Amino acid sequence: MDHKATNWPDIRGQALRAILLDDLDKARELLKEGDEELSLIRDLLTKVDSKSPPLKHLTAPLPRDILIAVSYTCGIGCQMCSSGFAEQTSIFDDYKYLSPEQFDEVLPWIDNANLVVYVGTGETLDSPHIYDFVKKTKGKPTTLTTSGVPLTKEKVKRLIDSNLKTICLSFDGITSAGHGSGSEKYSKTILNRIDMVQATKKELGSKTPDVMINMVLNNENVDQLDEMVDLAISKNVSMLLLSLMTPFNDDLLKKSIFTDFKYFQKKINRAIKKGNEKGLLVRFGDEEEIKESQPCPSVDRMLVFNEDHYLPSVCCGPITMPIKIKDDSPDIYWNSFPFRYFRYMHDQGKSESLPSACVTCWAMHPLKFAEKVLHNDNQFEAYPLYLQAGELKKNNQWGHATKIYNTIIEKSDDPIWKGKAYFHLAEREVREKNYLKAYELLEQTVKNYYEHQLAFTYLYLLMIILEKNQQEEPLLQEHES
Numbered sequence: 001m002d003h004k005a006t007n008w009p010d011i012r013g014q015a016l017r018a019i020l021l022d023d024l025d026k027a028r029e030l031l032k033e034g035d036e037e038l039s040l041i042r043d044l045l046t047k048v049d050s051k052s053p054p055l056k057h058l059t060a061p062l063p064r065d066i067l068i069a070v071s072y073t074c075g076i077g078c079q080m081c082s083s084g085f086a087e088q089t090s091i092f093d094d095y096k097y098l099s100p101e102q103f104d105e106v107l108p109w110i111d112n113a114n115l116v117v118y119v120g121t122g123e124t125l126d127s128p129h130i131y132d133f134v135k136k137t138k139g140k141p142t143t144l145t146t147s148g149v150p151l152t153k154e155k156v157k158r159l160i161d162s163n164l165k166t167i168c169l170s171f172d173g174i175t176s177a178g179h180g181s182g183s184e185k186y187s188k189t190i191l192n193r194i195d196m197v198q199a200t201k202k203e204l205g206s207k208t209p210d211v212m213i214n215m216v217l218n219n220e221n222v223d224q225l226d227e228m229v230d231l232a233i234s235k236n237v238s239m240l241l242l243s244l245m246t247p248f249n250d251d252l253l254k255k256s257i258f259t260d261f262k263y264f265q266k267k268i269n270r271a272i273k274k275g276n277e278k279g280l281l282v283r284f285g286d287e288e289e290i291k292e293s294q295p296c297p298s299v300d301r302m303l304v305f306n307e308d309h310y311l312p313s314v315c316c317g318p319i320t321m322p323i324k325i326k327d328d329s330p331d332i333y334w335n336s337f338p339f340r341y342f343r344y345m346h347d348q349g350k351s352e353s354l355p356s357a358c359v360t361c362w363a364m365h366p367l368k369f370a371e372k373v374l375h376n377d378n379q380f381e382a383y384p385l386y387l388q389a390g391e392l393k394k395n396n397q398w399g400h401a402t403k404i405y406n407t408i409i410e411k412s413d414d415p416i417w418k419g420k421a422y423f424h425l426a427e428r429e430v431r432e433k434n435y436l437k438a439y440e441l442l443e444q445t446v447k448n449y450y451e452h453q454l455a456f457t458y459l460y461l462l463m464i465i466l467e468k469n470q471q472e473e474p475l476l477q478e479h480e481s
Helices: 012-019 024-030 036-045 100-111 129-137 153-161 183-206 220-233 250-255 257-277 330-333 336-348 366-374 382-394 398-411 415-431 433-447 451-467
Strands: 065-068 115-118 141-146 166-170 208-217 239-244 281-284 301-304
Touching: 012 024, 012 036, 012 336, 012 451, 024 036, 036 415, 036 451, 065 100, 100 129, 100 301, 100 451, 115 129, 129 153, 153 183, 166 183, 183 208, 208 220, 208 257, 208 330, 220 257, 239 250, 250 257, 257 281, 257 366, 336 451, 382 398, 382 415, 398 415, 415 433, 415 451, 433 451
Parallel strands: 065 115, 065 301, 115 141, 141 166, 166 208, 208 239, 239 281
Antiparallel strands: none
16 A cells, blocks of 8 residues: 555646646646646636635634544454454555654644644554654644553553653443443453553653543443543543544444434533533533534644545545645645635535535534434435436436436435536536536535545636635634634
8 A cells, every 4th residue: 555645647637736726827837738628627727817816815824733543453343443443453455554754744734733643543552653753743742542452561661751741542431332342351451551551650750641531432331421430530530532433334323322312412411511520621522511513623723644644634524635735835735725615614604505524524513413324214326327427428418417417416315426416517517608507516516525626626716707705804713722
């Protein structure tokens, strides 16, 4: 497995990338030859001379939280694992860990951050380079998340020597879906690991790393929250961080709190309040309660580097940008058009303006997420119809193709298929020079399928041509902690 800085080494990809990075002169130079595939883009470029880039007022300071996955292996086998480790110990045959060279490519982002969190994908302590990585971020608050299973006294000493600020152990109590599958032996192992960390700190006269527990909640362990609070206090744990198990199959759905969200929401919020009253810092994300709906806590705050570190994510969810990091400075990449448009969608403060993934995000709108997973019984298959519409389009049978694309939009629950259907309808309107209609369809394209690079390129140019959202506004400020 060799992740490349870009998947688009051809002129087409370079030109689209240049536009989204506001370098229209480079795009024109690349497209000056008769490239029929991008003839519509070349035509639109001729209409935007001396026009300012769209949404340029929506620039923002670099993200203060950098999350980075350093290992793509794990041997615990948790049922709830969405990374694929429930039934395997490695995601890739030939790619186990983030290399030191790859980590160095992320350092410019880390240098500008306030917090670095080593988390995600696999077991962090499986990485043989983790201690060197933490050392390279000396001087910044650092958190390392681990199951705790691989932890030894020697590893604790090395983490202390690396100046790690916080170690976060994933511990869900007794639950068949979570870490350790409800095993009492597993629970004793994790509690012994916490004792070992605290004892080693005392032995070496170190105040760090602080110990934190991350507990993933489902309907099997909600009633253990009070016990977990008392346990954390007795172990001198600094914080109990809560999150929700997000089901991806029927068995996990039955074990999740989303079967009766409001009932479990009340129970969890009572336990959070009681835990904080006892003096333990108990949080759901940054909040002291689970809300039915809230603004995104990650916009302009967070960037997550997963297994493909050239394609970071703006949150822990599925939003993926349509361009990879190449040789760009963090500021140029972070303030490229797709990021500016993401801010624009969130700044409007209306669910209809958000990306589809955000509308039903478990962190932003857990009640809507519950409604989505509970009623996910749509058997409509978009793929065969999409192929059929593509053939009709090739044969210029647009009337029939349009009906099929509209059927996909109307009946499919999968936003990606909806986005693809919207795109083909939009591109036809661009060809017919019906720019306002094309713009409206492209808005729906990226709302549903955010990583659609060509759609974003059309959208960029049409926003200039139609003079959409060009008003000057103050720079976005960093969100308060």
